[in-house]
Amino acid sequence: MMIATPSGPQWDDPELNALARRLREAHTRVADLPGALKPRLTRQLLLITDLAKRDPALAIKRLESFMIELEDDENVP
Secondary structure, X not given: XXXXXXXXXXXXXXXXXXXXXXHHHHHHHHHXXXXXXXXXXXXXXXXXXXXXXXXXXXXXXXXXXXXXXHHHHHOOO
């Protein structure tokens, strides 16, 4: 008897694992921001998180841009 293997991403996919780690890091960093910046960045991050379910490759690109923006926002006094 032959067992069918799933054709989608595997649970131990290094690229998806890296995306998940980066999303967790981003969520933690946004949670630590002051009140004025938090709502806008939280909405953007939730959109990226949702996108990761449908298009991980695009989510990775958007997350990288988001992390650069987040770095800039964290450095504003």
